[in-house]
Amino acid sequence: YLKKGSLERLKQQPGSVDAVLTVDISNLTAMSDAGLFQRINSKVVKTNVPANYRSKDDIWTALTARARVIYYSRDRVKLSELSDYEDLADSRFKGRICTRSGHHKYNLALFSSMIAEHGVIKAKQWLQGLKNNLARKPQGNDRGQVKAIFQGQCDISLGNTYYMGKMLANKDQRAWAASVGIFFPNQSNRGTHMNVSGGAITKAAKNKMEAVKLLEFLSGDLSQFMYANVNHEYPVKSGVQFSAIVSSFGASQEGVKKGVFKQ
Secondary structure, eight states: OOSSOHHHHHHHSTTSOSEEEEESHHHHHHHHHTTOEEOOOOHHHHHHSOGGGBOTTSSEEEEEEEEEEEEEETTTOOGGGOOOGGGGGSGGGTTOEEOSOTTSHHHHHHHHHHHHHHOHHHHHHHHHHHHHTBSSOOOSOHHHHHHHHHTTSOSEEEEETHHHHHHHTSTTTHHHHHTEEEEOOOTTTTOOOEEEEEEEEETTOSOHHHHHHHHHHHTSHHHHHHHHHHSOOEESSTTOOOOHHHHTTTTTSTTOBTTBOOO
């Protein structure tokens, strides 16, 4: 598992890695497009993971899912103000939004979904409107934006769902988490943007059997339960219980029950 440089390492050192575990579908597709993976070919993985969470050519599989949601100040934002990602470009949010860098993969994936939905021109207009509404220069990580909301620097931010669980588990960050709510955008149309973490087997794997067994284990009941209850992500295997924190997401939002939302 590498945060950075995994594509370059796999190209330069074939055979040094048997399996890849990574966040973000862009990492999985980039390495897949570079021809660095081979078919998983596991009935267990196919049974554990629904087809919509696996590549069509059986090159990679998702292991968890996460939503990119709106974090909002409980004190300064009314639920009636929130609806879709598109609305964040509206002038009523001027000076009220915080975000991490637009070059980060989590935001790039969301921006790509806007291009897929609206086309390049409209997506660019939306991004300009979003930029105009920023309360400060993009900086920090997703948790840093919630801290800024807590401190009154902004009212709204974009972030992945599991960070709420991580903040609540950290005594120094619980006050940040308590100051915000989670809103799932676009419930009346295409649904909230989702991303995944996932795994694959390298084409040059020296221990393919063991790599397959790893993916089978990580997609099985025990690992999926641990992903859900330790990291507060959405398990991809059906029937696995969400963490209590995730089940509470969207409790005040119409149409969202027990953390389940339109995908």
